[in-house]
Amino acid sequence: MKTRIASVLIVTFLFCGATYSQVLIGPIAGVNYSWTSFGDKDLKDDYEVSPVVGYHVGGHLAFKVRKRFFLHSSIIYSTKGKNMKADDDDLRLNLRYKYIEMPIVYTAYFKGTIGQKQFKYSLGVGPNVSYWLGGKGTFENTDTHEFHNGPSSVIPVKIVFNRDPETATENEMIVQKPNRVQLGLNFTAGFLFEPARYREVVLTLRYELGHSYLSRESDGVFSSTFPTYSETQKIRNQGFRVSLAYLIDMKVEDRKKGKSTIDRRRPK
Incomplete structure (x- = not known):
């Protein structure tokens, strides 16, 4: 079911992009600060979970929907994880997860001023679709x-x-x-700068609230040499992410054509 939902979101987003008046594309990269939360609240008292630092990198796409509203999305490779410990059995478990992700964020832009200089800031919300590639760590x-x-x-x-x-x-x-296809929810805030005509630099802070468990039906099982511990997978990813994207307006030619037509019709 989740795979179907993810596919519908991706296809709909890409199909609709062709109809928008402004399309921007470019690279994106940044830093992740992530952790996991237990589905079983009783486990919070038994284990201490701390965040880890990761990264993400990929391509970014933005479509203008209305005057101040944009749809933003990325296809990114991302690392998340956790550090976990419990003093009762000297447990130390450090894991780093690998993902391919597609966040889809509906964003509204607003104008602000500092002195006489104008800038744009944004607020957004939307789903996050992730595919779990695997991971590694220490135990x-x-x-x-x-x-x-x-x-x-x-x-x-x-x-x-x-x-x-x-x-x-x-x-x-x-x-x-x-559960390799996982869904979450993004809340974003950001700033937009225009260093040159038809160029944008977008700085975004995102909070991701994971919805899907890594697995509902099975734990992470280690070798029978170490039989006293299995890692619950009824956990969700959470975290903050800071991204920097450099975007180029891909529909500049459409606007140029419109301007040249107007110029030819202008009376002398």
């Missing part, structure tokens, strides 16, 4: 201290999907039934 608890034969009790792990948990090796965390 440590009382079992790794006791049973691991390596030089350190900290075990590097890789997230693996759709495998029998019984086949997990020491360096794998298997999620048997992952």
Whole structure:
């Protein structure tokens, strides 16, 4: 069901773009500050979760809908994650998730002034569609201290999907039934600068509220060598994101044609 919703959002957004009077396109990149929240509130008392710093990079697209309203979207590669610990069993779990994401934000622009200089600022809201690629991290608890034969009790792990948990090796965390297509909600605020004609620099601060769990049906399972811990996947991503996009107006020629027609009709 979520896959269908995501597909409809993407196709509708791209189809509608051809009808808009102004289309801007360009690269986007920035910094993420993310964490996860538990679906089971009781777990909040057992584990301490702290944010991690990641990044995102990709392409950005903006369509003018009305005078001050734009639809903004990006196709980006993004990293998120969490640091988690529990003193009861000396647990230390640090994970970094990898995603392909498509945020779609309906944005309204407003004019402001500082002294005699004008600028534009924006507010926006819209869905976020994410596809979970995988991830990696490190794992440590009382079992790794006791049973691991390596030089350190900290075990590097890789997230693996759709495998029998019984086949997990020491360096794998298997999620048997992952929810790889995930939905969330974006709230944005930003500033727009115009360094040159038909060029825009857009600075955006975004808060992402995750809606989908990473998995409702299975936990992250480690090797049978470390049997006392499994990582709940009934968690949601949350976080802040700062992005900088450099956009070029792709429909400049349409406006030029309109101006040349007007000039030819002007009486001498």
